[in-house]
Amino acid sequence: MKAVCWHGKHDVRVDTVPDPQVCNSGDAIVKVSLTCICGSDLHLYNGLVPAMKKGDILGHEFVGEIAEVGSGVTRYRVGDRVIVPFPICCGACWYCKHELWALCDNTNPNSWMMEKLYGDTGAGIFGYSHLYGGYSGGQAEYVRVPFADVGLEKIPDGIPDEQMVLLTDVFPTGYQAAYYCDINPGDTVAVWGCGPVGLFAMKSALLLGAERVIGIDRFPERLEMAHVQCRAEVLNYEEVNVAQELQNMTGGRGPDSCIDAVGTGIEGAYDSVKQALRLESDRCSALRQLIKACRKGGTVSVPGVYSGFVDKMPMGALFAKGLTLKTGQTHVHKYLPHLVKLVQDQQIDPAFIITHRMALSDAPHGYRIFRDKQDSCIKIVMKPQGA
Amino acid sequence: MEPSETKRSRPRQGLRQKRVNVGPAERKASMAGGAALALTGLRCVGKRNYLPGLAMLVAGGLFLYRGKTGHCDLYEAAGVDTMHTHNSGLRIEKVVTIGLAPQQVYQFWRNLENLSKFMKHLESVQLTGERTSHWKAVGPGGLHAEWDAEMMEDTPGQQISWHSVGSADVPNKGTVEFRQAPGTRGTEVKVAIDYYPPGGAAGRAAAKMAHGINSQQLEEDLKRLKQILEIGEEITSDRTKT
Missing domain, CATH: 1.10.287 (Helix Hairpins)
Structure with a gap:
């Protein structure tokens, strides 16, 4: 089969590799009909994740059709159209039973790596380095999906792949970020980063009852999408003093909740220098800003990815203002049934976010323009040949 | 003052x-x-x-x-400790929580033949009598070792301990405890294995070097045990059968 393989920093290729096989009894083989490039794939593309090997298949956002099932699969049959959540969950451990799906105890066979770094491990993730288990990813024609009965969600008839593929990661991730904000009527939610997760966080905040959402970014096309699609008031942080503007916009109180949909990416001179000198592994200038901006007693919700250490974390401000910090990988399984229903009821069309459609064979080009934000690229979907 | x-x-x-x-x-x-x-x-x-x-x-x-x-x-x-090892043996201890009742985990372990299903270095454990068994293992560097073992303590749902008998290549003994974890968390399984490497001081030195690896191995073994008991089989992230 054809698959998008990682070969090194800024080097992905479409290779021909052996087809996947059923290895455990709960496996399904999914024939991919549509797959995306995620912002977090860029961390791998940019060579920031050390636990990658040449030939690893990328991708953790994909939908498709069941092509084969293992002897233990009971809920699905060949031909079913399914959504595949990005974390792989056993459904049997204490964490899965408590809806903390992304913290599954049993699905990362390389858990020792993460234990060395973090003291414990989370769930395995498709196509996201050996640190997250070394599973082959979804930017391919076929994928081996463990625990099919636990993980998969059926796609209702008549709902197109383009809407459903965004439910594998970015929509649930934005939704969880907003859900964590414990939104009350009248609340203002400010979102740093107007990429796919930030945009879905704004949409979700409105769905959950927020009165106003504010989007902060520097790319005009992203701010435009936030304004047009998510009714957001927008701030370009290269043009205005964000802290001051937020004060002005909220009568001096600050936003009730602040969402960091940037993670370790945003530019800042201090952190860039320290990161280059290997004195700090993650940059967090957005996080500092939003802790300072948040209303007293409010929530700081962090769907953006961090992987190491940050400097000058304003712990004093967090404490003095009594803020709540919520973070972590998304427990996709928990939100999926509800989000599918929202789409079915036409309360949201997640496909608004897609700016680029291409063939899987064009992945190297896709990665390039997505990294460079060329051609106003926000979200790329790719179709394998014959799908 | x-x-x-x-x-x-x-x-x-x-x-x-x-x-x-x-x-x-x-x-x-x-x-x-x-x-x-x-x-x-x-x-x-x-x-x-x-x-x-x-x-x-x-x-x-x-x-x-x-x-x-x-x-x-x-x-x-x-991971070396020369204070808390007895008779110049080496001890490795690991603990894991498994989401089953102590009695269930105990029963799986009590059938010692099950041990080779999750302990990577064990080729097989064969029961040879009511309390005796024969163990075959592959050690560091592909070295084979065999020994007979005898169960010393067997408290249903709580504890099992065993030791090697006769002329074992690597004399060893082990204890596993099963404790009820709080709430619905299942069972805390605590394993301690002492082994007495052959070859005098040099053998002990070499074994100490390998100790870190063995300790890591026991941890992986217990994770496999958890997978087998919670899920029913050992998981893999491989794309194809190998």
Whole structure:
């Protein structure tokens, strides 16, 4: 089969590799009909994740059709159209039973790596380095999906792949970020980063009852999408003093909740220098800003990815203002049934976010323009040949 | 006034007391060697050989510290402990929580033939009698070892212990405890294995080197046990059957 393989920093290729096989009894083989490039794939593309090997298949956002099932699969049959959540969950451990799906105890066979770094491990993730288990990813024609009965969600008839593929990661991730904000009527939610997760966080905040959402970014096309699609008031942080503007916009109180949909990416001179000198592994200038901006007693919700250490974390401000910090990988399984229903009821069309459609064979080009934000690229979907 | 100070058996060592992980004989050797090294270092500095002198002073100081406190950071990092091993054996201990009742986990373990399903270094365990069994293992570097074992303690739902008997290649003994975890968390499984590597001091030194790996291996073994009991099989992230 054809698959998008990682070969090194800024080097992905479409290779021909052996087809996947059923290895455990709960496996399904999914024939991919549509797959995306995620912002977090860029961390791998940019060579920031050390636990990658040449030939690893990328991708953790994909939908498709069941092509084969293992002897233990009971809920699905060949031909079913399914959504595949990005974390792989056993459904049997204490964490899965408590809806903390992304913290599954049993699905990362390389858990020792993460234990060395973090003291414990989370769930395995498709196509996201050996640190997250070394599973082959979804930017391919076929994928081996463990625990099919636990993980998969059926796609209702008549709902197109383009809407459903965004439910594998970015929509649930934005939704969880907003859900964590414990939104009350009248609340203002400010979102740093107007990429796919930030945009879905704004949409979700409105769905959950927020009165106003504010989007902060520097790319005009992203701010435009936030304004047009998510009714957001927008701030370009290269043009205005964000802290001051937020004060002005909220009568001096600050936003009730602040969402960091940037993670370790945003530019800042201090952190860039320290990161280059290997004195700090993650940059967090957005996080500092939003802790300072948040209303007293409010929530700081962090769907953006961090992987190491940050400097000058304003712990004093967090404490003095009594803020709540919520973070972590998304427990996709928990939100999926509800989000599918929202789409079915036409309360949201997640496909608004897609700016680029291409063939899987064009992945190297896709990665390039997505990294460079060329051609106003926000979200790329790719179709394998014959799908 | 600090009246309580005199009652202390140890000098004040700050709030976090370091764990003693160096055996008594080794501590004496560390003190003597460290003092000699530090003195030589001082002489070197006296003769204006600053760099080697300072290096020896620092190294000597570290050995003195190790001897005085009985704590070695290097040993700690490598998972080596020469204080808490008995009869020059080596002990590895690991613990895992499994989401089943203690009785269920106990029953799986009590059938010793199941051990080779999750202990990677075991080729097989065969029951040879009511309390006896024959074990086949592959050690570091592909070395084969075989031994007979006898169950010593068997408390249903709580504890099993066993030891090797006769002329085992690597004499060993082990204990596993099953404790009810709080709430719905299942069972805390605690395993301790002592083994007595052959080949005198050299054999022990080599085994100590391999100790870190073995300790990691036991941890992986227990994770496999957890997968087998919670899910029903060992998981893999491979794309194809190998």
